[in-house]
Amino acid sequence: MGIQELSQGVLPGTISLVFGHPDPAILPVDGLRAATEAVLCSPQARLALQYGPQQGTPALIDYLLKKLNREEGLGLTGDNLMLVAGSVQAVDMIARLYAGHDGVVLVEGPTYHEALHVFRDHSVDLRPVAIDGDGIVIEALAAQLTLLQREGKPPRLLYTIPNFQNPSGVTMTAARRRAVLELAREHGFLIVEDDVYRDLVFEGEVPPSFYALSGGQGVLRIGSFSKIVAPGLRLGWLIAAPEHIQRCVNCGTSQMGGGANPFTAHIVAEYCRAGHLEPHIARLREVYLRRRDVTLAALERRMPPGVTWTRPRGGFFVWLTLPEGMSIEPLREAAREQGVLFVPGTGFFAGGGGQRNLRLAFSFVPPDEIERGVEILAQVIGEMMGQGI
Ligand SMILES: Cc1ncc(COP(=O)(O)O)c(C=O)c1O
Numbered sequence: 001m002g003i004q005e006l007s008q009g010v011l012p013g014t015i016s017l018v019f020g021h022p023d024p025a026i027l028p029v030d031g032l033r034a035a036t037e038a039v040l041c042s043p044q045a046r047l048a049l050q051y052g053p054q055q056g057t058p059a060l061i062d063y064l065l066k067k068l069n070r071e072e073g074l075g076l077t078g079d080n081l082m083l084v085a086g087s088v089q090a091v092d093m094i095a096r097l098y099a100g101h102d103g104v105v106l107v108e109g110p111t112y113h114e115a116l117h118v119f120r121d122h123s124v125d126l127r128p129v130a131i132d133g134d135g136i137v138i139e140a141l142a143a144q145l146t147l148l149q150r151e152g153k154p155p156r157l158l159y160t161i162p163n164f165q166n167p168s169g170v171t172m173t174a175a176r177r178r179a180v181l182e183l184a185r186e187h188g189f190l191i192v193e194d195d196v197y198r199d200l201v202f203e204g205e206v207p208p209s210f211y212a213l214s215g216g217q218g219v220l221r222i223g224s225f226s227k228i229v230a231p232g233l234r235l236g237w238l239i240a241a242p243e244h245i246q247r248c249v250n251c252g253t254s255q256m257g258g259g260a261n262p263f264t265a266h267i268v269a270e271y272c273r274a275g276h277l278e279p280h281i282a283r284l285r286e287v288y289l290r291r292r293d294v295t296l297a298a299l300e301r302r303m304p305p306g307v308t309w310t311r312p313r314g315g316f317f318v319w320l321t322l323p324e325g326m327s328i329e330p331l332r333e334a335a336r337e338q339g340v341l342f343v344p345g346t347g348f349f350a351g352g353g354g355q356r357n358l359r360l361a362f363s364f365v366p367p368d369e370i371e372r373g374v375e376i377l378a379q380v381i382g383e384m385m386g387q388g389i
Pocket of ligand 1: 085086087088089194223225226235
């Protein structure tokens, strides 16, 4: 996200449905202030300000192991988890260690644009696989794998966001997850499961993770405090089989990295120990559920026929598809002139696509602004359809 885009989001009168960020108004300032004070006033203060262990701050690792085992019965031990400086750092590390120059990485189409950016930094060979409302289309994955077999280029990794996907809001079904795992075993690639939205579920059960379904074999699962506490912490975690955690903990940047943000990790460990995390997540679910509902209701009321959208059961995003013949750039310009910003679909594809798609984030702005933003957007789309643009 560029500085320019950020500043556009706060221009007076502009409604930004761009940011997949938590609303600043609901960041837990008081809980983090109390936790910071507690850390700095404790006998641990000097330890917290030192380099930390490569794997991460033990108190936070313990907390996460207990949380994940309690909630999902994963049976994790201390060898299965390391802290990372935000989930994107984990993606970067995995790309570096496991994909290699020109190694094939399968990505969903669409997928998280910043992950594409990271993979491109490593000059990997990105191959898109289509998704629909149930997640990865198995036939599309199988076809891509056949193609790669013919080329003699077995894929190294599949990067997937199975829950409340960024940008589509889609959740992959358990059946699709099982089918993907089967293909992964058959073709020998690792699954990178980016699961940063898992806790932000509004409706129904979250399907078992790839990690759970695989018994922890062949899956590197990433989590983050960015969406459930605050992105400025730059703190997340990686769970995987011990050999993968060992490899990551001992890689060059971890070796003398002093652990992922040890001071922050001590603060978050204290925040969690004091019992703030669970109630905060419960509150976030309520806040974002209301925003999701406001978004869907406004779309339903205002959008002209022919425009379709996803119905996320959690997370931050709704994904819109415009009717045939329309394209995103003129709409982006026209909406911007009316003070509404969104992210065009094109940046979320590794191999082209998204010309009729846009992502609306409902996390960052309050419900009345979402409603007004969708209203304006619908009006602009209606006018453009009327003019045959
Ligand atoms: C799928 C996905 N992964 C990772 C991130 C970023 O996580 P972090 O702040 O932990 O790097 C985001 C944030 O938008 C995301 O949508």
